[in-house]
Amino acid sequence: MNFTFEVFxxxxxxxxxFLEQLSLEExxxxxxxxxxxxxxxxxxxxxxxxxxxxxxxxxxMLVSDDFVDAYKKGSKxxxxxxxxxxxxxxxxxxxxxxxxxxxxxxxxxVNFPEYTPETTGTTIHNIDEALTFVLFHEGLHxxxxxxxxxxxxx
Numbered sequence: 364m365n366f367t368f369e370v371f372x373x374x375x376x377x378x379x380x381f382l383e384q385l386s387l388e389e390x391x392x393x394x395x396x397x398x399x400x401x402x403x404x405x406x407x408x409x410x411x412x413x414x415x416x417x418x419x420x421x422x423x424m425l426v427s428d429d430f431v432d433a434y435k436k437g438s439k440x441x442x443x444x445x446x447x448x449x450x451x452x453x454x455x456x457x458x459x460x461x462x463x464x465x466x467x468x469x470x471x472x473v474n475f476p477e478y479t480p481e482t483t484g485t486t487i488h489n490i491d492e493a494l495t496f497v498l499f500h501e502g503l504h505x506x507x508x509x510x511x512x513x514x515x516x517x
Contacts, residue, residue: 367494368464374501375456378405381508382453385515391443394514401511402449403440404504409455410434412497415480416463420472420490425459436481467494 381401382390390402399407410431417424424431432438444452466472472490479486480496482503487493 364467364491364494367491367498368460368467370498371460371463371494371501374498374505375460377505378408378501378508379453379456381405381512382449382456385512387443387446387449389515390449391440392515393440394511397511397514398439400440401508401515402444402452403434403438404508404511405456406430406434406452407436407438408501408504409452409459411436411500412459412463415478415487415493415497415500416472416490419478419493420475422466422471425462426455 382405385401391400393400409426410433413424413426414431414435416422418431433441467490472493475488475490475493477486477488478493482500483496487496
């Protein structure tokens with residue numbers, strides 16, 4: 364699993380770079396043809412990881428239910444985020460990834476029920492498969508962020 368967590372950490376690092384390099388206006392802009400923005404996509408990967416890894420395993424999430432509700436699948440940006448929101452999301456990118464690795468090493472995710480995400484229609488049977496799916500999901504949203512970037516760069 365070292366490789367999985369190395370990729371997880373590096374992917375989160377790419378998202379953090381966007382947060383550091385883009386203005387609030389660029390992070391919040393919803394281009395024509397899209398229903399969300401860069402910051403929503405970045406926060407969405409955190410919310411999804413928390414639900415798929417923690418909530419399904421019965422382990423308390425590292426983020427609030429309000430955070431998950433704001434960025435879960437099917438949600439969309441309701442208001443512009445502030446710099447304080449960006450700072451929190453940036454911190455969560457790092458801290459949740461680190462804590463997930465610690466919790467995995469401590470066998471915290473042993474009660475993982477089968478789950479079939481709509482995204483792929485393939486059933487996740489255990490925590491290792493869930494982590495693989497999380498990497499796939501974050502890769503999808505990294506691509507979306509890069510696509511959005513072409514439309515928002517001022």
